[in-house]
Amino acid sequence: MGEAARPRLGVGMVGYSFMGAAHSQAWRTTPRFFDLPMSPEMTAVVGRDAARVADAAGRLGWQSAETDWRRLLERDDIDLVDICTPGDTHAEIAVAALEAGKHVLCEKPLANSVAEAERMVAAAERAAASGIRSMVGFTYRRVPAIQLAHQLVADGRIGEIRHVRVQYLQDWLSDPDAPLSWRLDKEKAGSGALGDIGAHAVDLAQFITGESLVGVAGLMETFVTERPVAASSSGLSSTAGQGTGKVTVDDAALFFGRLSGGGLASFEATRFASGRKNAIRVEINGSRGSVAFDFEDMNVLHFFDAADPAATAGFRRIVVTEPDHPFIAAWWPPGHGLGYEHAFTHQAVDLVNALAVGEAPAPSFADGLAVQRVLDAVERSAASGSWLEV
Known part of the structure; x- marks a missing residue:
């Protein structure tokens, strides 16, 4: 399709730090590698500090900068609002953008509470009646090996799901002198490891299996309850520059649950796994086989077929870089692996394709709410010491 024939999609992004940089990379790259039915334009980026957001716009490739996200809703050249904020x-x-007729991409977790997520879903459903779409950014779904695992399970290759195990391990807080940030402030972040990385673990389990968690029991722990407050810290509720401040979220969460199909699931989310920078491990065991994935080897999926002869049975190592694997044909020759940033590009591709044909993109705000309900049940279970239905 010629460039002139493609409808324009003006994107406005709120926030320009870690996630903002990742989303910017995606919007820059998407139209250069994929043949899209719409032409996304990086129209405006928003940040509170005028000088810093202007610098970010130049570095990241945005055409203009704003200091108030409400300006995006007033601008006729903005069609989609991309939310990369706490x-x-x-x-x-999100609610204001949807009510203003803007499509919305919102980073995970969808909200800080079930009530907020329910309000966002209600707004999304109202907006959808007018063709306005919304999506939550569970980006790891777009890793090609995860997509392949989802396909194998959906095709019945591992049979009835019996066990799901998911670990999300980081170590960036294992040093007790690591400073406070907004991610350690419950008012800003909602929760700690549970919401930040546990949300990904829950979504991956539900996405790959196609089932939902119906009950959970959990434990949560804060290992370091006070941390230094750097004078340059921003976004904290209080105590900035005052020596130390209280950590009000969890450092680690462990929980188990039951899936809607009857299978058992276990989860671990921690920022205290020394030596693990961003380790995501998923294994799903079924009546006919298993799949296993480790993000530290993200271009590989391990698949076990229980029907293989015992003499040669074992996990098959699949390098997920063939042209017929999900998303891969737009990139490099077989064997030339992809990286962390590519999943954000794939997310943008799927969103643009859905918007072009008027379809609801996935994962939806309703999917985000489903994860939020699991997180809420885990937190309440950890406080009460009891099993809770989701």
Whole structure:
């Protein structure tokens, strides 16, 4: 399709730090590698500090900068609002954008509470009646090996699901002198490891299996309850520059649950796994086989077929870089692996394709709410010491 024939999609992004940089990379790259039915344009980026957001716009490739996200809703050249801010702002921005007739991409977790997520889903459903779409950014779904695992399970290759195990391991807080940030402030972040990385673990389990968690029991722990407050810290509720401040979220969460199909699931989310920078491990055992994935080897999926002869049975190592694997044909020759940033590009591709044909993109705000309900049940279970239905 010629460039002139492609409808324009003006994107406005709120926030320009870690996730903002990742989303910017995706919007820059998407139209250069994929033949899209719409032409996304990086129209405006928003940040509170005028000088810093102007610098970010130049570095990241945005055409203009704003200091108030409400300006995006007033601009006729903005069609989609991409939310890359702390969780306490998601509901306000997303609901207002949808009501203003803007499509919305919102980073995970969808909100800081079930009530906020429910309000966002209600707004999304109202907007959908007018053709306005919304999506939550569970980006790891777009890793090609995860997509292949989902396909194998959906095709019945591992049979009835019996066990699901998911670990998300990081170590960036294992040093007790690591400073406070907004991610350690419950008012801003909603929760700690549970919401930040445990949300991904829950979504991956539900996405790959096609089932939902119906009950959970959990434990949560804060290992370091006070941390230094750097004078340059921003976004904290209080105590900035005052020596130390209280950590009000969890450092680690462990929980188990039951899937809607009857299978058992276990989860671990921690920021205290020394030596693990961003380790995501998923294994699913079924009546006919298993799949296993480790993000530290993200271009590989391990698949076990129980029907193989015992003499040669074993996990098959699949390098997921063939042209017929999900998303791969747009990239490099077989064997030339992809990286962390490519999943954000694939997310943008799927969103643009859905918007072009008027379809609801996935994962939806309703999917985000489903994860939020699991997280809420885990937190309540950890407080009460009891099993809770989701």
